[in-house]
Amino acid sequence: MRKILVIGSGKSSSYLIKYFLDKSESEQLQIIIGDVNISNAKKIIGNHKNATAIVLDVFDKNSREEAIKNTDIIVSMLPARFHIEVAKDCILYGKHMVTASYVSQEMQQLNVSAKEKGLIFMNEIGVDPGIDHMSAMQVIERIRDQGGKIILFESFTGGLVAPESDNNLWNYKFTWNPRNVVIAGQGGAAKFLQEGAYKYIPYDRLFRRTEFLDIDGYGRFEAYANRDSLKYQSAYGLDNTKTLYRGTMRRVGFSRAWNIFVQLGMTDDSYTIDDSENMSYRDFVNAFLPYSPTDSVELKFRHQLKIDQDDIVWDKLEELDIFNPEKKVNLKKATPAQILQKILMDSWTLSDDDKDMIVMYHKFGYELAGKKHQIDATMVVTGEDQTYTAMAKTVGLPVAMATLAILNGTITTPGVQIPIKKEVYEPILKELESFDIVFNEKEVKYLGYNPLNL
Secondary structure (H helix, E strand, O other): OEEEEEEOOOHHHHHHHHHHHHHOOOOOEEEEEEEOOOHHHHHHHOOOOOEEEEEOOOOOHHHHHHHHHOOOEEEEOOOHHHHHHHHHHHHHHOOEEEEOOOOOHHHHOOHHHHHHOOOEEEOOOEEOOEHHHHHHHHHHHHHHHOOOEEEEEEEEEEEEEOHHHOOOOOOOOEOOOHHHHHOOOOOOOEEEEEOOEEEEEOHHHHOOOEEEEEEOOOEEEEEEEOOEOOOOOOOOOOOOOOEEEEEEEEEOOHHHHHHHHHHHOOOOOOOOOOOHHHOEHHHHHHOOOOOOOOOOHHHHHHHHHOOOOOOHHHHHHHHOOOOOOOOEOOOOOOOHHHHHHHHHHHHHEOOOOOOEEEEEEEEEEEEEOOEEEEEEEEEEEEOOOOOOOHHHHHHHHHHHHHHHHHHOOOOOOOEEEOOOOHHHHHHHHHHHHOOOOOOEEEEEOOOOOOOOEO
16 A cells, blocks of 8 residues: 555645545555644544544654655645645655645755655645646647747636625635735735736735626626736746736625725734733724724724715625624734734634635737737636535645656656646646536637726
8 A cells, every 4th residue: 555644634635635535445545644633634534444644743853754754655734834844854755745835945945855866846736826827837838839929827816705605795705714815915015017017016005906807607806916926927938928917816896895904004914912802893993093082983984094984895894893892802912914813703704504616717818820819717616515615625636636646657757846847737637627627718809918997
């Protein structure tokens, strides 16, 4: 039996583990799942004879090394910052490694060592990053093989709530890490290319400059720019492309309302609030407003942000219960972002019967035989329940497929890498279709860059 060690059994691991279990007999697999808390792993594997759950603390050097050296390949589903310790052990003991996380600087520094030992360290093989890379490269290379030249590439992804579970005014619930939602866009201006010119959007303008997108059967969405749209320009072979833009998708109206929090400073994560544990939600809001001996918090809020009482944005804010004097923050030395996250989790946490949804949208503009063309490619995946979510499906399945392909020798290129080679993306995208993870492509009239709404 070939042994696969999965480190981490959080929310994104359900489909990953199930895939391995379903293949365990035909592929002769023994799956070991290591985590500090193995309750979720035990729930997923049940009494399966080819799987075991072990208590594994990634910071316990001895137990970590023991688990790694006794398996054939390691899948790290840990938070991104913890991968590096696992990766160093994989170098030491000569083991391949697969993660869904972005390639960190520390991980990239292991590239030479991995190549010297013939090891494959596959990263960014989830959904975004992951499926976005693979699906984009498949179309880009097809266009090039036809003799075409890419002049525009735009890519958007959103982790959203499914239509049947969309029952709040924000048309949004947390389907992934809430903290990442609250601090999204911080850390520098968004950067992208528009018709050959570099463009920048500072954080305080980010959520007021959005692009509209329409997806057949699902209606209209909006997208705001990712921090660095040019990160993969060279990797994709798009150095001569005139327009390159990557963004995050939400339902229309979300960004305008979210911008209220940005303008007030509630998303700031750089300092702590004094006496935060004794604050009410109303106190927290009032902390960002001017003093007035007579005006209510609501009145000051509307005046400061210039929000009319009949504005839908005001209804969205009231729906979050942020003016409630009875609800307590109960967080010591909390940053504004941490307090806002606590407030939002009251309203945006998925219920047991809620379903999530992943939406992805690519635009490819290209020149061929003297004419300009455009292909729009869209993917929509809806979750089954709170265990088998769309997020877990689109993250876990590509990770699992890449792991098995490495074990079986169909992925052979060594080194620290992302899934942009044909040997990786072609078979994985084909297999994903059998799990209803499918891109629908259509030729449309080339319109060039769709300007952001100012």
